[in-house]
Amino acid sequence: MKKIRLILIEDNRLLRDGINAMLKKEPDINVVATFGDSDFGPDKISELKPNIVLLDLGLANHNSLAFVKSLKDENHDVKVIVMDLVPIQEDIMQFVEAGVSGFILKDATIAEFTKTIRAVAGGEKVLPSTLTGSLFSQIIDSGVKEMGPSKMIQSVRMTKREREIVELIAEGLANKEIAYKLNLSIYTVKSHVHNILEKMALNTRVQIAIHSHSSKNSSDK
Secondary structure (H helix, E strand, C coil): CCCEEEEEECCCHHHHHHHHHHHHCCCCEEEEEEECHHHCCCHHHHHHCCCEEEEECCCCCCCHHHHHHHHHHHCCCCEEEEEECCCCHHHHHHHHHHCCCEEEECCCCHHHHHHHHHHHHCCCCECCHHHCCCHHHHHHHHCHHHCCCCCHHHHCCCCHHHHHHHHHHHCCCCHHHHHHHHCCCHHHHHHHHHHHHHHHCCCCHHHHHHHHHHHHHHHHC
16 A cells, blocks of 8 residues: 655644644554644655645744745645634635645544545545635525624623734734734734634634624614
């Protein structure tokens, strides 16, 4: 059996070790190396000759998108799968255009992880089904249009920083713009967005914006 040679690049050490341990149990997947952002150098690709690079979208010290473009320019045969916690449509489209072959949510099941890796290794392009539709269709599917005005934001306990981020999302700012405006790393912003989604029991940042506007409209009456 020819094994899939895989390099994992993930900033979070606990997550990196967990994914590594999970994949090492698979008989057809060989994790040849794992790296944190600061440990990885482009020469590792030619040295280790992976079939797949499993990459954290929000690297702290490098621009993940620029990294993908550079990697694909120099290594056409290497396939890239990007991981993220709370992806947005803008990020997905940019990475697909850069040559990414797959996208995995960090809260995916083990079965979803391995299925995506095998599919991409076999030449398929893979996006989670929740990300393939338009933002509008995602709103329709989740039933947001039926939610009327809500005071959910006021009733949910949020930190001052989380409330600032909710307001900026409602204004239409992307994660990178929020990070710049608040002088935060993009990874920190994504972590806050994830916490906000969990606290508000919502699925997408679009729903955050809708609830924010609904709450403001309701309080103004």
